[in-house]
Amino acid sequence: xxxxxxxxxxxxxxxxxxxxxxxxxxxxxxxxxxxxxxxxxxxxxxxxxxxxxxxxxxxxxxxxxxxxxxxxxxxxxxxxxxxxxxxxxxxxxxxxxxxxxxxxxxxxxxxx
Amino acid sequence: xxxxxxxxxxxxxxxxxxxxxxxxxxxxxxxxxxxxxxxxxxxxxxxxxxxxxxxxxxxxxxxxxxxxxxxxxxxxxxxxxxxxxxxxxxxxxxxxxxxxxxxxxxxxxx
Numbered sequence: 001x002x003x004x005x006x007x008x009x010x011x012x013x014x015x016x017x018x019x020x021x022x023x024x025x026x027x028x029x030x031x032x033x034x035x036x037x038x039x040x041x042x043x044x045x046x047x048x049x050x051x052x053x054x055x056x057x058x059x060x061x062x063x064x065x066x067x068x069x070x071x072x073x074x075x076x077x078x079x080x081x082x083x084x085x086x087x088x089x090x091x092x093x094x095x096x097x098x099x100x101x102x103x104x105x106x107x108x109x110x111x112x
Numbered sequence: 113x114x115x116x117x118x119x120x121x122x123x124x125x126x127x128x129x130x131x132x133x134x135x136x137x138x139x140x141x142x143x144x145x146x147x148x149x150x151x152x153x154x155x156x157x158x159x160x161x162x163x164x165x166x167x168x169x170x171x172x173x174x175x176x177x178x179x180x181x182x183x184x185x186x187x188x189x190x191x192x193x194x195x196x197x198x199x200x201x202x203x204x205x206x207x208x209x210x211x212x213x214x215x216x217x218x219x220x221x222x
Contacts, residue, residue: 035212040121042200043155043212058209090154098204100145103154 002026006091006104013081013111021076021107023091031094032074033058033101034066036087043090049074050097081111114139114205118213126221131188133216135201142204144177144184149215150197158186191220 004025013019025032033048045058049068063085065077074093078085088108092101115138125131135144143162147155159168161177161184168175174187184203188195198215205211 040214042118042214043202045209045211048209059211098208098210100157100160101147101155101202101210102157105154 004091004093004102004104006089006107008107009105011107011109013078013109015082015111017081017111018077018079019081020078021089021091021109022073023075023104024073025091025093025102026072027093027095027102028071029093029095029102030071031097031099032068033092033094034064034074034076035090035092036060036085037090037106038087046076046089048097081109083111085109086111114203114207114209114211116201116203116211116213118201118216120216121214122217122219124219124221125191127193128190131191131195131218133186133199133201133218135184135186135203135213137182137203137205137211139205140181142181142206144204145202145210146175146184146186147200147202148197149200153197155200188218191218193220193222196220 007022030051034046035043047066049055052071091104118135145160146158149155165179166177172189176185198217200215201213202210
């Protein structure tokens with residue numbers, strides 16, 4: 001069982017470039033989430049999808065878009081990367097909304 | 113909006129000493145979850161507390177949920193080097209969203 005799989009593991013972007021972070025889960029979970037982790041800030045929710053076909057903003061959604069492609073996959077897109085988006089990004093899933101979270105291994109993104 | 117504060121931010125202990133991290137919410141919580149993140153890793157779920165005044169134990173780890181369901185603590189007895197990492201609390205409030213505390217990073221000197 002792979003659990004939650006994120007790609008890529010590392011990425012370096014230049015300011016203004018775009019990219020999509022991919023996430024897939026094989027646990028048949030309904031809810032999926034994108035968090036960013038910055039030193040001293042904990043984990044902050046960017047967007048979440050309570051169920052297939054729905055997405056909602058979290059605490060820090062500006063500069064990001066998401067797509068719940070199907071029940072398994074939830075992608076995060078940066079349309080025009082900024083240095084403030086340098087962070088570690090974690091995808092997570094849960095069986096039910098706000099249930100216990102299963103995290104992927106993370107994507108370390110640097111924007112120069 | 114709902115806030116979850118966690119203290120201390122860092123803690124250095126000698127192996128064998130005890131360790132406690134505290135979590136406080138600005139609002140009453142439906143439940144609180146605790147996660148551990150090893151250096152370079154991802155957060156891993158430890159436990160969930162739901163009832164007022166609830167106490168749960170996992171070996172050397174003791175988790176408490178306050179009577180008012182606005183605070184929680186994690187206590188580790190006789191720390192070991194394997195306890196190193198960052199411990200996060202996450203509270204579920206009336207927004208229906210799980211809000212994470214800032215985390216407490218534990219260093220253990222052998």
